[in-house]
Amino acid sequence: MTHDHDLVLRPTAAQTEAALNPPPGRTGGDLVVETLAGLGATTVFGLPGQHALGLFDAVGRSDLRYVGLRVENNAGFAADAYGRITGEAAPLLLSTGPGALTSLPALQEAAAASAPVLAICSQVPTAGLGGGRHGYLHELPDQAASFRGVVKSVHTVRSQSQIPSAIAAAWKSALTAPHGPVWVEIPQDVLNAETTLPVVTGVDAFPEELPPRPELTAVAADLLSRAERPAIIAGGGVVRADASGKLKQLAERLKAPVVTTPGGKGAFPWKHPLSLQSWIEDRHTTDFLQDADVLLVVGSGLGELSSNYHTFTPRGRVIQIEADLGKLESNHPALGIHADARLALQALLETVSERTDDTAPERVRELLAKVAARIAAQELTLEQQVLAAVRKALPADAPSFWDMTILAYWAWSAFDAKGPNRMHSAQGAGGLGYGFPAALGAAVADPTRPVLAVSGDGGALYSVAELATARQYDLDVTWLIVDDGGYGVLREYMTDAFGRTTGTELTRPDYVALAESFGVPGVRTSPEALAADLAKALAAPGPSVVVLPAVLRLFAPTHEAPAHEEPAPGSAR
Structure with a gap:
């Protein structure tokens, strides 16, 4: 009897001939390149360095497209965006x-954002591995430990024989839900040495699926079908899983209002009768969600932003669908379903009963009126005028990438992304400098649409070197820099907390002249x-910079709080 796992793919005659007669002059770097190409990679990002030159030499002799940035962190942001836009692992x-x-x-x-990056x-x-024996330049005692x-x-x-399998395993890991960055480390001599190994041709690394357990979706479907006031929080996991269509079908079947988190922007139509939009940093919205007797949370860990700075305390049953096991029930007790959002929503669609509730759209309208x-x-x-101008200028299908800046904080709540996977920001980890290099990566991924980057002047100073990258590759990115003379978010936080600021004011360049x-x-605009x-800049091919001198303010997320309550952390927002 033959078992499926006993089957071995036999090489073709041509494969055998090629394997027995590999071309001369190949190195370990070629094994890396051949494995990436075999996995389907077409583009790589990065920055060369002394120990990696053998790898870069192999890339230069290959069909892979190399996009070099000026700072490694910015190259990482570009790869992050490429992975988000394409759904592929970005080398x-x-x-x-x-x-x-x-x-x-x-x-x-x-x-933090579940972007598939293959570093x-x-x-x-x-x-020299282990440190100290040879004193190599750039040496660390345990480099991998840092990651x-x-x-x-x-x-x-x-x-060298480990290279194809290690890269294939990393590729599979990056693309298995939850997506994420992975790390492969190869010594210089392994990359540089000539290899006698055959050309890599037979490599695959299909990501594992993460289906929900049926007994859990059965209970979830029963709870949702019998709920009187169901509601849904849609996070970034819905976008990463390409599950927006299934989310819409389920919400309509359940007559359940939907709010999207900052990471889930665009996962649900902005103007749908059941759309609570993205006003997650709002006390009225928090009250609405707390009042749900059954709350379905899809692809969100209900972290700091998604829980309105941990002021959210649900009173009903919570059902949490989450691919990241560590986030399951990490903040609130729930019926935890460890699964890919798309597969779990499909299971619910097959089992829930349709609800009849004519009150849900009216309750949504009432809430949005309170927020307004x-x-x-x-x-x-x-602030609303500036955000509306951005929305008016940006084509509906064009992606945007937002740095940690006051206008981005507004966009998390008030910006219509016009669809899933179109608005991205650094709200996962919250570092500065994300917007512009990420937009460059998106432009590499899809050169058919203009891309918008939005930064404050503080974040822009992290990324100015990439103006050279934008010009070198003629990438169709328009960079909006809101220049308020410093770190505007921190300025507001420090003023509110301490009555004065330290270290928030910046001497900065003339960004127009610099560009x-x-x-x-x-x-320079107004x-x-x-x-x-x-709109003019976005319509013109190639890179451009638009500078808006303006001091914007954050909105407060609370309505009148009880006198005994302390302001929530981050309540300046």
């Missing part, structure tokens, strides 16, 4: 020590002219 090529460590904030963001890094020669707490998995290579009245009472006309020095067109200037 990120790095060199040892300082180069590798500089990528850590980008890999942290990719981990491949060089290491000192094998004779274990950040990435999803670590794969160390010590011989609260914002109107805060006299934040300029033009890189050969990138720049324009709130009144922003929509027209931004």
Whole structure:
């Protein structure tokens, strides 16, 4: 009797001939490149360094497209965005020590946002592993240890025969739900040495599926079918799983209002009768969700932002669908379903009963009216004018990437993304400098649409070197820089908390002149002219910079709180 697992794929005659007669002059770097190509990679990001030169030489002799950025962290952000847009694992090529460590904030963001990034890094020669014996440049006692707490998995290579399997395992890990960044480490001598191994042709690494357990979805379907006031929180897991269509079907069948988290922007239609939009940082919305007798949370860990700074205390039953096991019931007791969002929503669609509830759209309208009245009472006309101008200028299908800046905080709540996987921000880990290099990665992934990046002047200073990258590759990215003379978010936080600021004010360049020095067109605009200037820049091919001098303010998320309550952390928002 033959079992499926006994079957072995036999090489064709051509494969056998090629295996027995590999072309001369190949190295360990070629094994990396051949494995990536065999897995389906077409583009790599990175920055060369001394120990990684054998890898970069192999890339230069291959059909892979290399996109080089000026700072490793920015290369990581670009790979992150490429992975989000394409759904593929984005190779990120790095060199040892300082180069590798500089990528850590980008890999942290990719981990927080479940972006599939395949980081491949060089290491000192094998004779120097362990540190101290040879004193190699860039040497660390245990380089991989610096990444274990950040990435999803670590794969160390010590011989050429390990390269294809290690990269395939890392690729599979990056693309298995929850997606995330992974780390592969290869010593310099392994990359540089000639290889007698055959050309890599038979490699695959299909990601494992993560289906829900049927007994759990049966209980969840029963709870939702019998609920009187069901509601849904949709997080980034819905977007990563490409499950927005199934979410819409389920919400309509259950007549359940849906709010999206900052990471879940666009997962549910903004103007749908059941859409609570994204006003998750709002006390009225928090009250509405707390009042649900059954709350379905899909693809969100209900962390700080998604729980309105941990002021959310549900009174009904919570059902949590989450692919990241560590986030399951990490903040609230729930019927925890460890599963990919798409597969779990499909299981619920097959088992829930349709509810009849004519009151849900009216309750949604009432809530949105309360939110609008609260914002109107805060006299934040300029902020709403600027955000509306951005939305007017940006084509509906164009993606946008937002740095940690006041306008992004507004966008988390008030910006219509016009669809899933179109609005991205650094809210996962919260580091500065994400917006522009991430937008460059998105433009590489899909050159058919313009891409918008939004930064404050503080975050922009992290990324100005990438104006050279934008020009070198002629990437169709428009960079909006809101120049308020410092770290605007921190300015507000410190003023509220301490009555004064320290370290928040910045001397900064003339961003228009700076852009033009890189050969990138720049324009200084005003709130009144922003929509027209931004639309013109987005319509023009190639990179451009639009600078808006403006001091924006954060909105307060609370309505009148009981006198005994302390303000929530981050309540300046």
